[in-house]
Amino acid sequence: MDLYLTALLQGLCLSGIALGIYISMKIFNIPDITTDGSYTLGGAVTGMLLSNHLQVGIVLPVVIVAGGLAGVCTGLIHTKLKINPLLSGILVMTGLYSINLSIMGRSNIPLLNYKTLFDSFHFIADLNRNSLMVLLLIALLLILLIGYILKSDYGITMRASGNSEKMVSALGVNIDRIKIVGLGFANALTAVSGFLMTQFQGFADINMGIGIVIVGLGSVIIADTFINWMNINSIWTSLVLVCMGAILFQLVLAFTLSIGIDPTLLKLITALFVLSIVSLPRLTLMRRN
Amino acid sequence: MIAKYIYPTYLILFLFLIGCKPSDSSIPTIGFVDAFEDATISQAHDGFMDALKSQGFSEEDNTLKVLYRNAQGDIPTLTQIVNYFVSEKVALIGTSTTLSTITAIQRAKNIPIFMMVSPEPVRMDVLDERGKAPENLFGVSESLAYIDTAFALIPEFIKPKGDKIVVGMVYNQSEPQSQDALQRVKALADKLNVVVEAVPINSSADAQLVTQSLLNRGIDVFFANPDNTVFASFETILKNCNQYNVPIFTSEAGLVQRGAVAAFGADIYQWGYQAGEQAAEFLKKGDAAGLTIELVKLRKRVYNPEAAKHYNLNFPESFEMIE
Numbered sequence: 001m002d003l004y005l006t007a008l009l010q011g012l013c014l015s016g017i018a019l020g021i022y023i024s025m026k027i028f029n030i031p032d033i034t035t036d037g038s039y040t041l042g043g044a045v046t047g048m049l050l051s052n053h054l055q056v057g058i059v060l061p062v063v064i065v066a067g068g069l070a071g072v073c074t075g076l077i078h079t080k081l082k083i084n085p086l087l088s089g090i091l092v093m094t095g096l097y098s099i100n101l102s103i104m105g106r107s108n109i110p111l112l113n114y115k116t117l118f119d120s121f122h123f124i125a126d127l128n129r130n131s132l133m134v135l136l137l138i139a140l141l142l143i144l145l146i147g148y149i150l151k152s153d154y155g156i157t158m159r160a161s162g163n164s165e166k167m168v169s170a171l172g173v174n175i176d177r178i179k180i181v182g183l184g185f186a187n188a189l190t191a192v193s194g195f196l197m198t199q200f201q202g203f204a205d206i207n208m209g210i211g212i213v214i215v216g217l218g219s220v221i222i223a224d225t226f227i228n229w230m231n232i233n234s235i236w237t238s239l240v241l242v243c244m245g246a247i248l249f250q251l252v253l254a255f256t257l258s259i260g261i262d263p264t265l266l267k268l269i270t271a272l273f274v275l276s277i278v279s280l281p282r283l284t285l286m287r288r289n
Numbered sequence: 290m291i292a293k294y295i296y297p298t299y300l301i302l303f304l305f306l307i308g309c310k311p312s313d314s315s316i317p318t319i320g321f322v323d324a325f326e327d328a329t330i331s332q333a334h335d336g337f338m339d340a341l342k343s344q345g346f347s348e349e350d351n352t353l354k355v356l357y358r359n360a361q362g363d364i365p366t367l368t369q370i371v372n373y374f375v376s377e378k379v380a381l382i383g384t385s386t387t388l389s390t391i392t393a394i395q396r397a398k399n400i401p402i403f404m405m406v407s408p409e410p411v412r413m414d415v416l417d418e419r420g421k422a423p424e425n426l427f428g429v430s431e432s433l434a435y436i437d438t439a440f441a442l443i444p445e446f447i448k449p450k451g452d453k454i455v456v457g458m459v460y461n462q463s464e465p466q467s468q469d470a471l472q473r474v475k476a477l478a479d480k481l482n483v484v485v486e487a488v489p490i491n492s493s494a495d496a497q498l499v500t501q502s503l504l505n506r507g508i509d510v511f512f513a514n515p516d517n518t519v520f521a522s523f524e525t526i527l528k529n530c531n532q533y534n535v536p537i538f539t540s541e542a543g544l545v546q547r548g549a550v551a552a553f554g555a556d557i558y559q560w561g562y563q564a565g566e567q568a569a570e571f572l573k574k575g576d577a578a579g580l581t582i583e584l585v586k587l588r589k590r591v592y593n594p595e596a597a598k599h600y601n602l603n604f605p606e607s608f609e610m611i612e
Contacts, residue, residue, distance in 0.1 A: 002376035003369075010365060097491065106414075107463040110391050113417050201368045202395025205388065206463040208364045215365070253366060257373045263323075263359035266366070 005128050007254035011247030012135035013200050014215055016193030018223070018246040019146055019239065020186040021216035026224070027150075027162040028182055030078075033089030033213055037096030038070040038187040040209035042194025044100040047109035047204030056117045060195060067191020068184040070096060075180030100206055107206040116199035131200070138196065142189065143239045149185070150235050158182055190216070219245035222278055229281040249274065317346070317572055318354040320374035321383040322393065325362040327520050329543035333385045333405045333561030340565025346572055353572075364388070371396040381568055384428070385561070386517070387413060387466065394423050401577050404428035405564040406557060408466040410582065422582060427571070429564045431585045433466075435554040436473045438588065439540030440512060442553050444481050446602050447510045447536070454483045457508035457535070459490040459499055459519065459526075467516035474512070496522030500529040513539040513549055523547050536600045542591045545611050550600060551592040555585045563587070 017039060024032035042063045049059045070092060077088040101107065123133045149155045161168040161178050169175045198204045223245035227238055252273045261269055319341075321334060338347075338355070346353040356377065360367035371393050374382050381401045384390040390404040394415055402425055407413065409430045410422035417423075440456075447454055458474065461467040471487055478485045486506050490499045496518070503511070511530050513519050519526065527548045530537055539545065540554030563586055571577055591611045592604045 003373050006372035006376070007369060010368060014365070101462055106465050106468065107461075108388070108391065108414075108465055110395070110413065110415050112395060112415050112423070197365070201364065201392065203391050205364060207362075211363065212365075250365070250369070254369055254373065257358060257366075257369055260356065263357060263361070266359065266361060 002128065003254050003258055004251060005132065007250040008247055009128065009131050009135055009200060010197075011250035012132075012139050012243070013196040014193055014212075014219070014250065015139050015243035015246045016142060016189045016191075016196065017212060017216040018219035018242045019142060020189035020193070021213070021220045022223070022239070022242045023146070023182055023189070024186040025217065025220055027159055028179060029162060030085040030179075030183070031089075031213075031217065032071075032074065032183060032186060033086060034070055034074045034092045034096075034183070034187055035089075035190050035213040035216055036209040036211070037093035037100070038067045038190045038209075039194040039197075039212045040100045040204075040206065041070055041096055041103075042067055042191030043198040043204040043208050044103045044109075044194075044206075045191070046195045046198045047111060048103050048105070050111055050114045050116065050199075051109050053114070056115070056120050060192070063191050063195040064188045067194075068188040070191070071183040071185070071187030072180055074187070075176075075183040078183075079176035079179050097206070104204060104206065108203055110203040111199065112202060116202075117196070118199060135196065138192075139243055142192070143236070143243065146185075146189070147236050147239055215246070215249060218249050218274065219243075221245075222248055222274065225278045225281060248277065252277070316352060316354055317380040318356065318377060319381050319383065319568070319572075320356045320358070320370075320377070320379040322367070322370050322374070322385070322389045323357075323359040324367055324386050324388045324392075325517070326359060327517070329515075329520050329541070329547070329557055330386060330406060330517075332543060332558040333564075334383075336558040336561025336563075337383050337385075337403075337405065337565035337568070340562045341569050341572075344566065344569035344573070346569055360389075364392075367392050368396065375400065381571060383564065383568060387464070390426075390428075391415065394426055397425070398423075399425065401425050401427055401571060401580075403564045403568045403571075404430060404582075405561050407431075408433075408469075409584075412466055412469060414465070425577075427567060427577065427580045427582060429560055429567070429583045429585055431555055431560070433469060433473045435540045435585075435588065436470050436514070437477060438553045439538065440474055440477050441481065442551060443510055443512065443538050444483060446538075446551070446604075450507070450509055454510065455486060455506070455508045456483055456510050456512050457486045457488075457503040457506070458512040458514055459488050459496075459503070460514060461516040461518045462489045462491055464516045464518075467514060470514045470516075474514070490518050490522075493518055493522035493525075496525040497529070500526050504529060504533045504535060508535060511535050511537045513537050513541075513544055515539060515541040515544060515554075519544075523549075531599075534600075536596065536602070542589055542611060545591050545593045545596075548596055549593060550596045550602060551590070551604060551608065553590045554588055556587065556589055556591075559587045559589075560585055 024030045045063050045066050074088045074092045077083050078085045118131045223241040256269045358370040375397050382393050384393045384404045385406050387407045390407040393402045460471040537549040539549045539552045542556040545552045590608045592608045
């Protein structure tokens, strides 16, 4: 059972990315590649600050600001220089590689002997269960925060601008600013994922972000399947489902690892499992017709 | 309405039930994790298994159960693999390459870890405040001394076109030991009357461009420092160097097999074998008393006859031929 518990923990760590991608992808219709860079950025800042004996309480705000800045850069490049959002993301992500490397000073910072987030709180003695409590608490806080923002007037404008940019700008709203702030939020969330994951896996690595945007997109689309299938309109439920999507992804991976298939087929089998989960609603609908 | 939720619930229950199958505990179970796919690196796994087999532990004879997993370059997968080994309560974990070793140290505190193809703990930065490596870390590591021996081969066999031999090399910014190797090479270069032209490379996709830019600087010889990018893109480097008639020297026998001229250094297969022997000792005794982190014992001088002929280089008998 321990394996699935740790997969659950890993999923919770990655739920920040899922929420970030949910904002950029579902609300702004921008597939934000900056994610690869800002996730590593979160990890790099965490690794660097923790290994310099700073408190977790100081590290987190720095991570959030750093990630937010990365997103703002993408937003500025996209809106002010009128560059395709995909390219803006790719450019910022590419640039962040060097920035991350210089933040870390080396390619890999192990955090074996430093006090991490999971050592800072002691709810129960069992290490994994304690981590679960901490992560659940953080995921809950993230959902509450994002939910609150999306429900506020500003959030409603954000969502509306994703649905119909022209209408919202006709109402006199500065679309550019909304996009920049939104991407800032999204990447701050992603950086928080990097922050959590670095402490969970115990090291920051320059390559940790490569392809991570796929995990986020996967989670959001899994969640989207369920949102459409169950006709969910509530923001809160959607956000919870997005986090569940991230967790499901990791559970599937854990399952594929545990059944002991040929390592060459690992990724194929993982993909097939995810496919079978998201196609389930389709199959049941077909039967009903 | 409820029917909607039934299928996912079944599916999840199914996943959990299969995942919880009981295991046969009479024979030892070990885990082995590779961080990525690579033809040369995977020889460490072969060596490890062969060593265990020669000591009477093999899957064919039903005296050992091996859980082999490969993360295929994905770090979250790597963490999950180690978690899986921990939850399966394996007797020991074999880790190949630095990243696997670091992940294993971090997640498995009570299971002995036998590393290979990894640098010394101090290079991985995993020492505690008292300067000690983690208590459950064993296996075989390599110091930077291999660079001295391998790099010193170059002036023995290569004549410079100008005043000094110009050695081209690529290094991977994302690997600590690759960066350390570069520092070592630069320090050596002054003593050996050699100039080093080093260019960073971060992914195997850049290999073509980076190698070309090095070759355009008129290097006499290419020193292939074995890091993950070089392993992954060696054929690209080789093809370009051959076009410019630039021989490749390295420190790893596997790369000589793939077309480098000569090497003096560790053999990845033997490296795995040495770690495997240590693991077998642990399995026999059942406790880790007396085991320490060893250094690579066997360094070989090897050369590739075809490449040597192409560049008109003659190697003495102390060099072993590799085909």
